[in-house]
Amino acid sequence: MARYSMERALNLSEAARIALLQEMMKDTKRNERGGLLACLAGVVVSVAGFSTIPLVSNSFELGVVGLVIAAVGFAVYLHYSRLYSRFVVQMAKIAFKSATPCPQCGKELPEGEFGFCPFCGTSLKSEGVIQQEFLEEDATTLP
Numbered sequence: 437m438a439r440y441s442m443e444r445a446l447n448l449s450e451a452a453r454i455a456l457l458q459e460m461m462k463d464t465k466r467n468e469r470g471g472l473l474a475c476l477a478g479v480v481v482s483v484a485g486f487s488t489i490p491l492v493s494n495s496f497e498l499g500v501v502g503l504v505i506a507a508v509g510f511a512v513y514l515h516y517s518r519l520y521s522r523f524v525v526q527m528a529k530i531a532f533k534s535a536t537p538c539p540q541c542g543k544e545l546p547e548g549e550f551g552f553c554p555f556c557g558t559s560l561k562s563e564g565v566i567q568q569e570f571l572e573e574d575a576t577t578l579p
């Protein structure tokens with residue numbers, strides 16, 4: 437009984453962690469896109485500057501500024517895209533972990549589709565059925 441409610445609390449905190457991670461991933465993706473846009477804008481400014489050197493004064497400076505913007509934008513993009521892939525790995529770990537333990541003995545199940553737990557022999561039902569069992573447990577433990 438106590439193990440069940442503890443497992444449930446663990447699942448809830450995992451859900452909260454996933455929600456937080458999703459929020460961070462959204463932010464990271466936005467920053468990554470911002471960096472890429474800055475990089476592209478920098479390239480455009482730089483090309484515009486360098487291609488008009490014989491025509492307009494200060495064009496060289498404009499081109500250099502464009503290059504700097506492009507470099508900074510690219511660094512920002514690279515940083516956030518690396519961060520994002522780290523979040524993806526974390527998310528995959530959480531998703532894998534929360535899906536693996538056997539509901540009966542709590543042992544981590546090996547990869548692949550199993551109809552039963554190889555450790556204790558419990559048949560592995562769908563999540564919906566397990567949740568229904570939790571609800572029934574709640575009903576019986578209520579005063």
Ligand SMILES: [Zn+2]
Binds near residue numbers: 543555557
């Ligand atoms: Zn088991």
